[in-house]
Amino acid sequence: MKLKIQSVLNRYLGRYGEPAPDDVNSAVEHVWQKLKPETDQVETVKFEGESRNTRYFPIFAAAATVLIVAFSIFLVRGLFITNTALAMAEVADGSLVGFQTGQSLRDGEVLRSAETGAVLAMSDGSHVEMRAQSALLLERAGDGIKLRLDRGGLLITAAKQGSRHLYVQTKDVTVSVVGTVFLVNAEEAGSRVAVIQGVVEVQEGAMSKKLLPGQQVATGSSLNALPLSEEISWSRNAPAHLAMLQQNTGPVTAAKESTPAPRLRFEVASIRPRPSISPDGNESLGFVCHGVDGVQRTASEFIGREGRISSPLGRCFGRGVFIRNLIAFANRVPPRDVAGAPDWSYQIEALSDDPATVTAEQLREMVRTLLADRFKLKTHREMKDSSGFALVVAKGGPKSELKEVSDGLELSPTQEVNSAGQPILKGRSTLDKLAQWLGGSLGGVAFLSGPVVDKTGLKGMYEYEFVTVRQSGGGPRGGPPAGQLPRSQAERMADAQKQIAETMSDLMEEHLGLRLQTEKSIPVESIVIDQIEMPTEN
Amino acid sequence: MDPIKLARAGEIEKIYGAYAPLIYRTAWGVLGSREDAEDVLQAVFLRLLRREFPPDLQKNPKAYLHTAAVNASLDILKARRRRSALLSEAQAFLPGTGEAFDEDLAQRLYEAIAQLRPESAEIVLLHYMHKKTTAEIGQRLGVSRTVIGIRLFRARLRLRKLLSKGKNS
Numbered sequence: 001m002k003l004k005i006q007s008v009l010n011r012y013l014g015r016y017g018e019p020a021p022d023d024v025n026s027a028v029e030h031v032w033q034k035l036k037p038e039t040d041q042v043e044t045v046k047f048e049g050e051s052r053n054t055r056y057f058p059i060f061a062a063a064a065t066v067l068i069v070a071f072s073i074f075l076v077r078g079l080f081i082t083n084t085a086l087a088m089a090e091v092a093d094g095s096l097v098g099f100q101t102g103q104s105l106r107d108g109e110v111l112r113s114a115e116t117g118a119v120l121a122m123s124d125g126s127h128v129e130m131r132a133q134s135a136l137l138l139e140r141a142g143d144g145i146k147l148r149l150d151r152g153g154l155l156i157t158a159a160k161q162g163s164r165h166l167y168v169q170t171k172d173v174t175v176s177v178v179g180t181v182f183l184v185n186a187e188e189a190g191s192r193v194a195v196i197q198g199v200v201e202v203q204e205g206a207m208s209k210k211l212l213p214g215q216q217v218a219t220g221s222s223l224n225a226l227p228l229s230e231e232i233s234w235s236r237n238a239p240a241h242l243a244m245l246q247q248n249t250g251p252v253t254a255a256k257e258s259t260p261a262p263r264l265r266f267e268v269a270s271i272r273p274r275p276s277i278s279p280d281g282n283e284s285l286g287f288v289c290h291g292v293d294g295v296q297r298t299a300s301e302f303i304g305r306e307g308r309i310s311s312p313l314g315r316c317f318g319r320g321v322f323i324r325n326l327i328a329f330a331n332r333v334p335p336r337d338v339a340g341a342p343d344w345s346y347q348i349e350a351l352s353d354d355p356a357t358v359t360a361e362q363l364r365e366m367v368r369t370l371l372a373d374r375f376k377l378k379t380h381r382e383m384k385d386s387s388g389f390a391l392v393v394a395k396g397g398p399k400s401e402l403k404e405v406s407d408g409l410e411l412s413p414t415q416e417v418n419s420a421g422q423p424i425l426k427g428r429s430t431l432d433k434l435a436q437w438l439g440g441s442l443g444g445v446a447f448l449s450g451p452v453v454d455k456t457g458l459k460g461m462y463e464y465e466f467v468t469v470r471q472s473g474g475g476p477r478g479g480p481p482a483g484q485l486p487r488s489q490a491e492r493m494a495d496a497q498k499q500i501a502e503t504m505s506d507l508m509e510e511h512l513g514l515r516l517q518t519e520k521s522i523p524v525e526s527i528v529i530d531q532i533e534m535p536t537e538n
Numbered sequence: 539m540d541p542i543k544l545a546r547a548g549e550i551e552k553i554y555g556a557y558a559p560l561i562y563r564t565a566w567g568v569l570g571s572r573e574d575a576e577d578v579l580q581a582v583f584l585r586l587l588r589r590e591f592p593p594d595l596q597k598n599p600k601a602y603l604h605t606a607a608v609n610a611s612l613d614i615l616k617a618r619r620r621r622s623a624l625l626s627e628a629q630a631f632l633p634g635t636g637e638a639f640d641e642d643l644a645q646r647l648y649e650a651i652a653q654l655r656p657e658s659a660e661i662v663l664l665h666y667m668h669k670k671t672t673a674e675i676g677q678r679l680g681v682s683r684t685v686i687g688i689r690l691f692r693a694r695l696r697l698r699k700l701l702s703k704g705k706n707s
Contacts, residue, residue, distance in 0.1 A: 013666035017568035028558040310571040
């Protein structure tokens with residue numbers, strides 16, 4: 001049969017459509033940040049075939065002249081990308097510890113206001129007033145800017161931003177806005193969000209709530225909502241904000257919000273049985289959800305960067321994912337802590353109704369709903385003892401790469417890639433949190449095959465960063481004797497897990513002065529399946 | 539400082555400013571994933587940074603980078619194929635639609651596009667992936683819509699031949 005080339009081209013080249021313009025801009029900026037160090041080095045690189053380059057130089061110089069004219073518009077854009085990729089805000093007024101007024105603030109900067117408070121002018125046109133003694137982390141989000149507020153209060157006048165967003169995140173809520181005036185307070189007991197003008201969306205775990213002017217929400221059972229006039233009182237523009245509030249609401253009101261939002265659901269979800277493990281046991285499988293704020297994956301299912309599956313924005317995708325791992329992902333526990341799961345595996349493709357705004361955490365909630373709706377899943381939690389590891393101080397004590405920090409701003413441990421392309425583990429947390437992360441108890445990728453308990457006796461907050469592969473020499477430890485093949489996949493898996501634990505322990509000892517030792521009995525909370533059925537038809 | 543190296547460093551920044559969105563959108567069109575499209579964008583520019591500029595880049599940067607984006611996307615597609623080939627099912631489905639989707643044909647199509655002359659590949663991508671009309675493409679490339687129509691026709695013939703050949707072999 002003759003190939004219908006027109007139809008093939010239309011179908012296969014147009015299948016994903018165009019990415020959103022904001023997505024393009026933020027991806028281009030994101031990649032430029034990774035490339036920038038390389039362009040700085042290009043001047044010192046010894047290129048091969050330099051004589052050929054010299055031969056091309058007259059042509060190249062002429063071409064460059066033409067390009068400078070032809071690309072003058074793009075040149076401006078190129079510079080814009082470079083600058084905006086770095087400078088996200090500047091200090092407009094007041095004092096920030098370690099910064100001068102007028103100084104540019106960049107992605108990843110930790111900002112602490114002094115006694116007088118401070119005002120930030122954001123690159124998107126928003127203004128952020130920081131209460132005295134507040135601390136936040138400035139971050140670039142997929143579609144805008146994120147302020148991670150650790151403590152204190154912010155009064156934000158957010159600029160209208162089209163499809164972009166300004167996010168404020170505390171330990172228990174995420175607020176997203178596109179143009180409004182609102183307050184966020186982060187305290188030990190919880191967070192409070194209040195709106196003066198416009199509408200904000202507040203996400204607390206699985207619950208999402210839109211707040212209107214005069215409304216506020218407080219999390220934590222011991223945190224009470226305060227009269228808004230009192231909330232605003234610390235601001236330098238308190239009278240103006242109060243007037244704005246009264247104009248929008250009439251009399252100032254205060255109410256503690258407690259109405260749960262409806263459960264989040266995928267718009268479409270396809271579930272089909274699919275084998276999970278390839279014949280050679282090397283298949284990299286997993287489940288990934290891609291929200292506007294990043295990607296979240298199931299634990300312990302992929303092997304290295306090459307094996308990672310991906311998903312388009314606003315979707316979750318899994319190929320041959322075990323139901324056990326899906327339940328673990330939905331409940332933020334390691335798969336080993338899910339009891340009574342059948343040996344089923346599926347290809348799952350699920351799409352949210354609003355890919356432009358859905359967050360990875362909202363997608364995770366949709367997975368929980370999917371399990372309840374399609375698999376009729378019912379579970380309960382119970383405590384059990386499990387063998388695992390203890391994080392202890394190595395002989396010789398903590399190393400200098402484990403830096404104790406005085407302020408309380410916490411950044412969960414994460415895996416990243418450094419400028420040399422090597423995987424690193426970095427964070428700013430208590431060692432208890434690091435231990436939980438290593439054992440997969442925080443819902444991320446479990447580095448180790450069992451839970452990890454902190455037995456260092458070090459109680460402070462620490463900053464750490466180290467490469468998680470061996471730099472050179474010292475090949476893999478453990479594994480089968482030379483010339484002998486592993487006997488089964490289970491044994492190969494056990495070898496690999498043992499090797500990972502030993503390598504991680506060695507690296508932590510080398511860089512941080514900490515070690516992992518086996519621990520026979522650690523109490524952990526597990527998910528026990530009470531009921532599960534084969535999924536209903538698509 | 540060596541004027542070539544100085545010019546090169548500045549030029550790469552200019553080329554990035556001008557063409558990065560195009561490369562990203564093309565990679566997205568092939569792969570449908572932000573993570574993978576970012577990887578493609580990074581890979582294309584890392585190659586430029588670490589090697590001398592190919593003559594084709596100076597001759598027609600847009601066409602060259604369009605094809606480079608398809609080639610780099612192909613590398614990722616091939617890795618995906620290696621993984622999916624281990625599974626028993628040969629076909630995947632378009633997400634959310636349940637419509638049958640032939641991954642093998644998709645990959646052969648991208649490979650065939652990568653074998654076209656860069657100028658022809660660019661026209662095919664602009665028309666079928668980025669949904670530009672022949673008039674818009676003609677305006678952009680400084681030729682008439684009729685010329686674009688003829689080039690598209692020839693490109694389709696070549697693609698059909700390449701795909702049929704691939705299928706038979």
